[in-house]
Amino acid sequence: MESKTGLVQSVIEGDAEKTQRIVQELLNTGEDAKNLLDTLVSAMDHVGDEWRVGNMFIPEVLVAARAMQEGIKLLRPLLSATDSKVRGTIIIGTVQGDLHDIGKSLVGMMIEGAGFQVIDLGVDISPERFVQAVKKYQPDIVAMSTLLTTTISYMRDTIRSLEEAGLRNTVKVLVGGAPVTPEYALAIGSDGYAPDGATAVMKVRDLLGI
Amino acid sequence: MLKIHEQSLEVLEKVGMNVNHRKSLEILAQAGAKIDGIRVHFPKTLVEECLKTVPNRIVYGGRNLKNDLVAEIGGDFHTRPMTGGEGYIDLETRQWRKVLTKDLIEFTTLADGLEQVDYVTSIYPDDMNLDTRDVHILRLLLEHSVKHIEVQPYTGVGVGYMVEMIQAVQGSAEEVRKRPLLSVLTSALAPLQFLPYALDILFTVGPLHIPIELNTMPIAGATAPVTLAGLLLQANIEMLAGITIAQSAFPGMPLMYAARNLILDPWTGLSLMGRMEAAMMAAGMAQIASDLYSMPSNLFGPVSDAMSADGQAAVEHMMNALIPALCGASVIAGLGHVEHCYTYDPILLVLDNDLIGMVRRFMRGIEVTDETLGMDAIIRVGPGGNYLIDPHTLKYFKSEYYTPKTVNRFVRNVWNTKGKKDANQLAKERASKILAEHTVEPLDPKLMIELNKIVAAADKAAAEGKLTHAYGGGSIGSLVDVVTSGGKV
Secondary structure, X not given: OOOHHHHHHHHHOOOHHHHHHHHHHHHHOOOOHHHHHHHHHHHHHHHHHHHHOXXXXXXXXXXXXXXXXXXXXXXXXXXXXXXXXXXXXXXXXXEOOOOOOHHHHHHHHHHHHOOOEEEEEEEEEOHHHHHHHHHHHOOOEEEEEOOOXXXXXXXXXXXXXXXXXXXXXXXXXXXXXXXXXXXXXHHOOOOEEOOOHHHHHHHHHHHOOO | XXXXXXXXXXXXXXXXXEEOOHHHHHHHHHOOOEEEOOEEEOOHHHHHHHHHHOOOEEEEOOOOHHHOEEEEOXXXXXXXXXXXXXXXXXXXXXXXXXXXXXXXXXXXXXXXXXXXXXXEEOOOOOXXXXXXXXXXXXHHHXXXXXXXXXXXXXXXXXXXXXXXHHHHHHXXXXXXXXXXXXXXEEEOEOOOEEXXXXXXXXXXXXXXXXXXXXXXXXXXXXXEOOOHHHHHHHHHHHHHHHHHHHHHHOOOOOEEEEEOOEEEXXXXXXXXXXXXXXXXXXXXXXXXXXXXXXXXXXXXXXXXXXXXXXXXXXXXXXXXHHHHHHOOOOEEEEEOEEOOOOEEOHHHHHHHHHHHHHXXXXXXXXXXXXXXXXXXXXXHHOOOOOOOOOHHHHHHOOOOOOOOOOOOOOOHXXXXXXXXXXXXXXXXXXXXXXXXXXXXXXXXXXXXXXXXXXXXXXXXXXXXXXXXXXXXXXXXOOOOOOOOOOOOO
16 A cells, blocks of 8 residues: 655656555545645755755656656646646747757756756747747746856846736746846846756746745 | 896895884894895896785775775776975865965865775875974874875884774774775885885884885986886896885785886976876886786875966876776876875866866777677667667666766857856865765774873873884884985984
């Protein structure tokens, strides 16, 4: 008989298959889907804490996040619309003219690992495409990344485009990447700045009041 | 390299060495050496016979089996801090002072707690009775570490008491022979001499086969030829003489080839050791020891002429540790010191711990197997993918890398918020944490009483002016006066 402790353990170990199996077993015994969702999210919070103090590492966090997501897949059909909106939705992309992918992907995966829904738009995303994505997904946060000083100004342009489209007040904006500084983030009207994945997760929580 | 061996034999036979020690002279005479006063001419055949009985494998016992070490040709290297320094840089105030007893305890606790430091060494406090200091130091080392202990006695007189203490801890002479908890440094005096105390030490520990770190420290341009090759030749002559004396007296006695070098600075007149050439000579010594004589070597080692843990210390420690390790040294000695072997810096000991971790990682090399080549992973991930959570990454991301504990791994903004700490500050914090948390398994109270009795006996003998060279070891060679013609001290 599997327990919630076993479920937490399977997420921490990053064992997606085991996580799904335990979720299914617990559902069969009549466990409430919302409770199981909370268990999965709390397991991931534990992983996040362990990572912040240096006891776990990014590959382990990511594989734990994947296990959690696999568990949530089984729960989603059983959850009400409110319950299934896990914590918040973030769209993330590298700004126009910049093809750097891995840093942005890593940040996205880390945020996803903390229990948020992340929609990764990819690289070279123009202000217009950010605006379209906001209309389509209605996210809580728009996260932008750049590695180049030559493309950093597209962050400002994207924020302006959101303003012009009348969407700026519907989302929070988070920026990061090597050339970005907290001062620059403030100057272009961003709501937050994160130098790395660790801080990005914390900023997302802050911005959403979690 | 063979030329170094041949020329060493030639000098040992033609010029010989001053051996200022009666017992040694008797034994060497019996073994066929030509003796003229204290000058010993070593026949080639005698030296070569003695080289045959030198062990190529030495066990260094710890207080428990877990801390036992084996030094052997082709094996992994081990590490120890510097012995014999007299200065200490305060962990908190960073001010220099003469070593105090509390510094000995602090440094030893750190060495015991640091995972890359394999054994501990004697440090010389200034606030102790100098006559019996060696004996007091050994008791403190026994109390504050479970690792193997190496001492560098400055006189022959206390060694008998030390041997008795080690027998008390290990329970029997047999156990001491099997996995000696103690090893002892003794030294030739360049050029081409052995002083009485150095050989008293040998004859006191010899019967129990307590390993000797056979040392010489010629100064290039002052007490040895100025050339790198010339220094290597002279150091080797001194090593071979020491080996011949030790093996003639105690066949099979474990010896470490511990030739070291200093370089006379032609501007200041100081004997320096942080230079690249010092590392090159250590490399040569490591190769001579392993390739010519199949002897474990004990060499410097992370050494520096810097005044404290700074950029110079970092550079000099790394090159001086990595290069001899690459050339097959069995022990990398000198951790935690600055100022050409004079001063201990506890912060540098913590930094050296990571440095040794890096050197060990280097020595492990790049493992090349079908599995580590990761072709399957490359095929799996394909163009444009990533390896962040590929099973291959998860399997190897930890074991493939050594992760230092006292370096910065942040972007600047994060580093700013974490207090802008440099490596020295990180090392200081780690030192404080170890000192606060590390515990050493206490010695049995009964054993402690026994050790205290031995120490008290040494103190009493010293107070009565009766410290005897013959204590404990039995067959001690007594002092002969330094002969003015050759034995200048």
